[in-house]
Amino acid sequence: MELISGLENFVEAVPPEKASIVEEMNGFGIIGQSDTIIQAFLRVKKSAKSNANILIQGESGTGKELFAIANHYMGIRCDGTIVKINCAAIPENLLESELFGYEKGAFTGAVRKKIGKFELADKGTIFLDEIGEMSLSLQAKILRVIEDKTISRVGGLETISIDVRIISATNLDLWQEVRKGNFREDLYYRLNVIFLHLPPLRERREDTPLLINHFIKRYRELESIEINAIDPDVVKLLISFNWPGNVRQLENVIHHAMIMTESDKITLSDIPENIFTSISSVSKTNPLDGYIKKDNVIITDLDLEEMEKSQILKALEKSHWKMTKAANLLGIHRNTLTQKMKKYNLK
Secondary structure, three states: OOOOEOOOOOOOOOOHHHHHHHHHHHHOOOOOOOHHHHHHHHHHHHHOOOOOOEEEEOOOOOOHHHHHHHHHHHOOOOOOOEEEEEOOOOOHHHHHHHHHEEOOOOOOOOOOOEEOHHHHOOOOEEEEEOHHHOOHHHHHHHHHHHHHOEEOOEOOOOOEEOOOEEEEEEOOOHHHHHHOOOOOHHHHHHHOOEEEEOOOHHHOHHHHHHHHHHHHHHHHHHOOOOOOEEOHHHHHHHHHOOOOOHHHHHHHHHHHHHHHOOOOEEOHHHOOHHHOEEHHHOOOOOOOOOOEEEOOEEEOOOOHHHHHHHHHHHHHHHOOOOHHHHHHHHOOOHHHHHHHHHHOOOO
C-alpha cells in the first residue's frame, strides 16, 4: 500500500491473516485493519447469506450505509436493487408517499402515479437510515409491510406483493427509545433479527492513519490538488482527537486542510481551529507527555471527554446556540449534537 509521506511510522503492515479481509473491506470503501472493524465486517458478511432483517446501530459518521451496501452486494439479493432512504431527512407528511408511492390524484400535486421505495426494492434490499426518527403511525405501517409482505400506494386500493429485505440503521439506542414509548416494541423485534454495532472512531484509533491516507488520495484526485505529505504532528493530533462526528468528520477535516494548505504538505496551520481545545481545558494534574501544541493551544490523548465538551461548547457559543449551525460547524448530525449536549448537561 502506497503511503503519503509522514504516515510511515503510524501504519503497520497488514498481518497475512488479515490481508484478504482488509482488501475485501477496502473494495466497499470500508477502511481499517483494527480487530473491531474487521469483526464488524465479518458479522455483516456472514449475515449477508440470509434474508433476515438487520439493525445497524452506531454514532453518526461511523459508516452504517457502507456496511448496508456491503451486506447487500455480498448477499443472496445482490442481483436486485438496494434502495436507500434517510427517514430523518424527509418531512413526516411526505415520508409515507416516498416509501409506498402514490396514485395520481391522491393529494394536491399528485399529477401522476409514483412508485415508492419499497416497490422499487422488490427482490432486493431497502436501507432505512435513521429509522429511530420515524413517527409511531408510520412505524405501524412498516410493521404491516413486514408481516403481510404487501404495500398499498397512498390513495390507492390495490394491494401489491413485495419481497424486500430491510436493513435499518440508527444512531440512537433503539431499545431505550422503546422504553420511552418512542419506538414500537413489536417493530423493534422485527427489524432487529440480526444486530450490528459499529464502533466509533475513538474506539479504533489505530485506523485513523489509514483513513487519513485514504482521504488524501481521494481528494487529491477529486480536487486535482498535489498533496504529497502530511506533518507527523498533524497525524498525532488527529489520532488523539475524540471525533464526535467520527469518520465523516475526519474526512471533512482532511478535505478542508487540503484546500487551505499553501504547499504540497498538510501542516498544523491547515487544520480547522475547532479541532483544538484551549490549554485551560486540560487538567493541571495530568502529565503533558506526547502533546501537540499550536500557539497557546494544546491537545492530548488525556481528558478526551473534557476536550469534546469544550469543543461543543465553543461551537454553540460561536453559533449563538443555534443547533443546526453548531452541528454544521462540528461536522456532525444535529441529533448527535443533541445527545452530546444531554451527556454533558449543556443547556
